Amino acid sequence: ASNDLLHGEYERQSPKSPEDIVNVTIIDREGRRREVQGKVGDNVLYLAHCHDIEMEGACEASLACTTCHVYVESEDHLDILPAPSETEEDLLDLAPFLADNSRLGCQLVLTKELEGLVLRLPKVTRNFYVDGFVPKPH
Numbered sequence: 001a002s003n004d005l006l007h008g009e010y011e012r013q014s015p016k017s018p019e020d021i022v023n024v025t026i027i028d029r030e031g032r033r034r035e036v037q038g039k040v041g042d043n044v045l046y047l048a049h050c051h052d053i054e055m056e057g058a059c060e061a062s063l064a065c066t067t068c069h070v071y072v073e074s075e076d077h078l079d080i081l082p083a084p085s086e087t088e089e090d091l092l093d094l095a096p097f098l099a100d101n102s103r104l105g106c107q108l109v110l111t112k113e114l115e116g117l118v119l120r121l122p123k124v125t126r127n128f129y130v131d132g133f134v135p136k137p138h
Contacts, residue, residue, distance in 0.1 A: 013039075014039075015037070015039035015040075019112070020039040020040045021038075021039060022037070022039060022042070022110040022111070022112060022115055022117070023035065023037055023038075023115055024036050024037075024038050024044070024114070024116075024117045024118075024119065025116075025117070025118045025119070026048060026051075026053050026119050026120075027073065027118070027119065027120040027121065028053060028121055029054065029121050029122075029123055034051065034053055036051045038110045040110055040111060040112055041109060041110065042109065042110045043061060043105075043106060043109055043110075044068075044070065044105035044106070044108040044109075044110070044119065045057045045104075045105040045106040046061070048068075048105060053121075054121070055067075055068050055070075055105055055121065056068065056125060057105070057106060059106075061106035062106075063085075063087055063088065063104070063106065063107065064091075065091070066091050066092065066094050066095040066104065066125060067125045068104050068106045069092070069095040069096075069103075069121075069122050069125050070103055070104070070108070070119045070120065071099055071101045071102060071103075071119065071120040071121075071122065072101045072103055072117070072118075072119060073101070073118040073119060073120050074116060074117055074118040075101075077113075077114055077116075077117050077118075078101060080113050080114060081103070081108065081114075084103060084104075084107065085107070088103070088104050088107050091104060092104065095125070096122065096124050096125065097122050097123065097124070105119070
């Protein structure tokens, strides 16, 4: 039997120790603040899915869309995050309401240094689904 995890399964596991916990605030499209606990190594897109936060992720974190577009609101974390790749920057150029603090949630992986990270969901994304459809993570 293999111990390999399938796509998105890592984020569904609980932290192994308190030292692995990273507290994140995600502000939804209506302005509600959601305090969630992730763990070191979690991808923000799947973290949002695990906490039933509406972040589409149409390409399932394959870096092929902009439906997981977020704004990094905590300025002190902007300098800590690795610079976006050229592919991420190219995709962000397609995102509605692009800002200096825009990132793709699928490219943000939690580290202990990101404790207290605050992210805001944009009011709209370029949705791959029919308007009003809310996808369920699988």
